[in-house]
Amino acid sequence: MKKILLTCAALILTAGFGTATASTPEEDKAAWDRFYQQRFPNVPEEDYNNGVYTIDKVGRENWEAIEEFPPYEPFIDAGREMWETPFANGKGYRDCFPNGPAIAGNYPHWDKETGMVMTLPLAVNNCLEANGEKPLKYKKGPINNILSYIAFESRGQVVNVEIPGDDPRALEAYEEGKKFYFTRRGQLNFSCAHCHLQTVGMVLRTETLGPAKGHPTHFPVYRSKWGTVGTLHRRFTGCNKQVRAKPFKAQGKEYRNLEYFLTHKSNGLELNGPGARK
Amino acid sequence: MQKRSIISTLLLALLLALGSTALLADSHGGADPRAGQVEQAINDAEAAREKAGSVDGEWRDTAKMIESARKALAAGEYDKAMKLAREAHQQGVLGYEQAMSQQELRIPSYLKY
Amino acid sequence: MTRIKSMIGTAAGLTVLLAGTLAQPVAAADGVSAVTEGKVLSEDRKKGNCLACHMMGDGAYPGNIAPPLVAMQSRYPNKEKLRAQIWDATANNPDSPMPPFGKHRIVSDEELDKIVEYVWTL
Numbered sequence: 001m002k003k004i005l006l007t008c009a010a011l012i013l014t015a016g017f018g019t020a021t022a023s024t025p026e027e028d029k030a031a032w033d034r035f036y037q038q039r040f041p042n043v044p045e046e047d048y049n050n051g052v053y054t055i056d057k058v059g060r061e062n063w064e065a066i067e068e069f070p071p072y073e074p075f076i077d078a079g080r081e082m083w084e085t086p087f088a089n090g091k092g093y094r095d096c097f098p099n100g101p102a103i104a105g106n107y108p109h110w111d112k113e114t115g116m117v118m119t120l121p122l123a124v125n126n127c128l129e130a131n132g133e134k135p136l137k138y139k140k141g142p143i144n145n146i147l148s149y150i151a152f153e154s155r156g157q158v159v160n161v162e163i164p165g166d167d168p169r170a171l172e173a174y175e176e177g178k179k180f181y182f183t184r185r186g187q188l189n190f191s192c193a194h195c196h197l198q199t200v201g202m203v204l205r206t207e208t209l210g211p212a213k214g215h216p217t218h219f220p221v222y223r224s225k226w227g228t229v230g231t232l233h234r235r236f237t238g239c240n241k242q243v244r245a246k247p248f249k250a251q252g253k254e255y256r257n258l259e260y261f262l263t264h265k266s267n268g269l270e271l272n273g274p275g276a277r278k
Numbered sequence: 279m280q281k282r283s284i285i286s287t288l289l290l291a292l293l294l295a296l297g298s299t300a301l302l303a304d305s306h307g308g309a310d311p312r313a314g315q316v317e318q319a320i321n322d323a324e325a326a327r328e329k330a331g332s333v334d335g336e337w338r339d340t341a342k343m344i345e346s347a348r349k350a351l352a353a354g355e356y357d358k359a360m361k362l363a364r365e366a367h368q369q370g371v372l373g374y375e376q377a378m379s380q381q382e383l384r385i386p387s388y389l390k391y
Numbered sequence: 392m393t394r395i396k397s398m399i400g401t402a403a404g405l406t407v408l409l410a411g412t413l414a415q416p417v418a419a420a421d422g423v424s425a426v427t428e429g430k431v432l433s434e435d436r437k438k439g440n441c442l443a444c445h446m447m448g449d450g451a452y453p454g455n456i457a458p459p460l461v462a463m464q465s466r467y468p469n470k471e472k473l474r475a476q477i478w479d480a481t482a483n484n485p486d487s488p489m490p491p492f493g494k495h496r497i498v499s500d501e502e503l504d505k506i507v508e509y510v511w512t513l
Contacts, residue, residue, distance in 0.1 A: 187338070188497070202454065245337060
């Protein structure tokens with residue numbers, strides 16, 4: 001009898017854990033891929049890095065016309081100049097990023113030493129500060145020049161975000177990003193998933209909702225609405241404001257972990273930043 | 279002609295402004311008793327906002343509402359200030375409740391594992 | 392002459408403004424005007440913004456995220472049920488993406504009543 005009770009208890013416990021959050025990053029990725037594959041059976045896998053234009057045919061024509069004279073080009077040029085101009089101490093970005101400038105494919109990654117998700121903008125500012133330079137703002141302004149240049153030089157690299165198994169904090173950061181993605185927020189009560197998974201491809205007024213898979217491949221992005229190039233975290237801020245939630249700090253832990261989780265869902269896609277959007 | 283009309287406009291505006299201040303002050307029976315109530319309401323709203331923020335549940339406009347309520351209070355517009363403070367308070371409470379309802383990760387059923 | 396006109400205009404404008412702030416608006420909306428006001432509120436992007444997701448009446452550029460708002464009186468037994476759905480759609484369906492317009496005070500109680508009056512006619 002006692003044995004039966006124990007077995008029952010054990011079963012209940014396993015069931016309880018089983019239904020919670022026990023999916024691994026690989027299982028998550030497979031579930032997302034299956035979901036989009038079923039929702040858009042005719043979209044070739046490698047096309048997802050074109051974001052919403054993967055599925056919005058009319059929008060795609062306009063976008064392709066814009067790409068003939070890319071609005072982000074001056075920003076790439078300004079970034080190249082930043083890359084080549086030495087800091088006051090005579091060193092430069094090259095000294096921080098010896099494999100540069102094509103390094104976007106290495107980010108975001110888990111940084112075991114600092115115990116946090118390292119993003120490219122954060123690494124750029126770390127480099128500046130280590131050389132006695134003033135760090136750049138994370139949403140608007142010149143950070144977008146250097147990021148545009150690095151993104152352009154990194155085109156064709158394949159997204160490959162790893163969640164290393166030798167540091168449990170990495171999985172924790174990933175799980176926090178996942179939690180963020182599915183959490184309802186703001187007065188309008190939306191989670192990221194409501195628009196970019198559940199109702200993806202449908203039309204909100206006149207805007208087609210884009211798939212989450214492929215979202216981070218083309219940042220920084222020139223947005224006609226902004227009239228300039230902006231960072232991924234600036235876009236996160238905009239999303240949170242749209243659902244009437246108080247946005248989080250750009251490059252704060254919340255958005256970095258979100259970037260970690262989200263970019264993992266684009267593993268296997270080619271980087272194609274900087275991008276151009278409406 | 280031009281100068282005179284400008285002066286008259288200004289005078290008229292001043293009169294109206296004075297009149298309205300008098301009316302407002304009158305309708306609220308002089309000074310303080312309501313100011314204290316409004317201030318309390320603003321403090322309550324601020325506490326609710328901070329509580330929501332402590333669980334990442336703060337909404338976009340709550341802090342702005344509280345700021346507007348403070349300005350309205352300073353201008354003696356007690357009704358407006360009270361209304362804003364109460365709305366901000368509600369937002370703080372609702373934002374907190376929302377965040378608490380979302381404590382556990384729920385993977386939607388349309389994702390097949 | 393124009394100056395005098397503008398002066399009168401300014402003064403009149405100020406008076407109207409003042410009257411507006413002082414007089415408490417009396418909401419004695421009869422059925423017809425509630426429906427009309429409800430239509431305006433439901434189309435207002437900062438209020439109902441129903442068209443973002445629903446096809447609704449003659450509203451321009453509707454979204455297609457949620458079902459078209461047609462035959463409401465056959466879909467809901469009464470206005471109260473309809474009101475409850477707009478108040479908080481997640482009460483019935485936890486996965487519903489529809490914002491809880493009443494519960495989260497996106498519209499006021501009075502505004503919600505008017506929106507219900509309008510949507511009920513569809």
